[in-house]
Amino acid sequence: MSDDGAGPWRALATILVASVLLAVAVVTAANVVVVARTDDAVTAEVAAVRPAQVAIVPGSLVRPDGTLGAVVRQRVDAAVALYRDGRVQKLLVSGDHGRPDYNEPDAMRDTALAAGVAPEDVFTDYAGFDTWHTMRRAHDVFGVTSAVVVTQGPAAARAVDLARAAGLDAQGLVTGDGGRAGREVLARVRGLGQATLRPEVTGGAAIPVAGDGRVSWARPVSAVVPR
Numbered sequence: 001m002s003d004d005g006a007g008p009w010r011a012l013a014t015i016l017v018a019s020v021l022l023a024v025a026v027v028t029a030a031n032v033v034v035v036a037r038t039d040d041a042v043t044a045e046v047a048a049v050r051p052a053q054v055a056i057v058p059g060s061l062v063r064p065d066g067t068l069g070a071v072v073r074q075r076v077d078a079a080v081a082l083y084r085d086g087r088v089q090k091l092l093v094s095g096d097h098g099r100p101d102y103n104e105p106d107a108m109r110d111t112a113l114a115a116g117v118a119p120e121d122v123f124t125d126y127a128g129f130d131t132w133h134t135m136r137r138a139h140d141v142f143g144v145t146s147a148v149v150v151t152q153g154p155a156a157a158r159a160v161d162l163a164r165a166a167g168l169d170a171q172g173l174v175t176g177d178g179g180r181a182g183r184e185v186l187a188r189v190r191g192l193g194q195a196t197l198r199p200e201v202t203g204g205a206a207i208p209v210a211g212d213g214r215v216s217w218a219r220p221v222s223a224v225v226p227r
Contacts, residue, residue, distance in 0.1 A: 041172055094137070161192070162191055
């Protein structure tokens with residue numbers, strides 16, 4: 001019996017297997033590179049953090065009532081701990097404000113103020129649409145030179161790697177273990193691409209982090225400060 005009809009299927013199966021193996025190899029290599037080159041700069045201990053200019057707090061889910069979701073609340077609380085301990089001088093809260101009814105930076109700012117951070121020490125970045133935007137804008141718009149990136153364990157390596165690619169002397173402070181570890185495995189592939197190619201991001205007028213953070217605020221403090 002002839003098996004000529006099976007030939008094309010075998011060829012297709014071979015191509016598919018090779019493609020899957022290549023994809024796995026790329027993902028694995030990207031993760032190894034990102035984790036390995038940031039391993040010495042990530043800690044879960046506030047006391048192990050070297051003094052830096054700012055704590056950078058990447059945004060995450062804010063609820064419809066303006067209160068912080070659990071992930072971003074952990075980040076803000078850890079950044080406040082760094083500030084109180086004298087490890088950082090300022091906070092830069094960076095997140096999504098791409099539409100009028102959703103505002104991560106102001107919700108993070110209000111929470112930091114409620115925790116006792118001086119208003120002039122809190123800077124807001126309303127164009128932190130992803131981690132690369134946050135880090136590149138920290139350098140280009142806010143003039144940050146040294147920073148502690150505060151985020152959950154799965155995202156810490158990528159965040160520090162992108163911060164360094166943006167020109168920052170960066171460390172990472174891990175707060176909690178929230179986040180999707182599986183999703184982060186793929187995110188590191190994109191992150192490595194951004195760290196390598198260093199694409200341009202949304203710019204803007206300079207807002208030096210050495211100055212008064214209130215000049216970066218788009219609106220005054222909320223009448224009701226989230227607790």
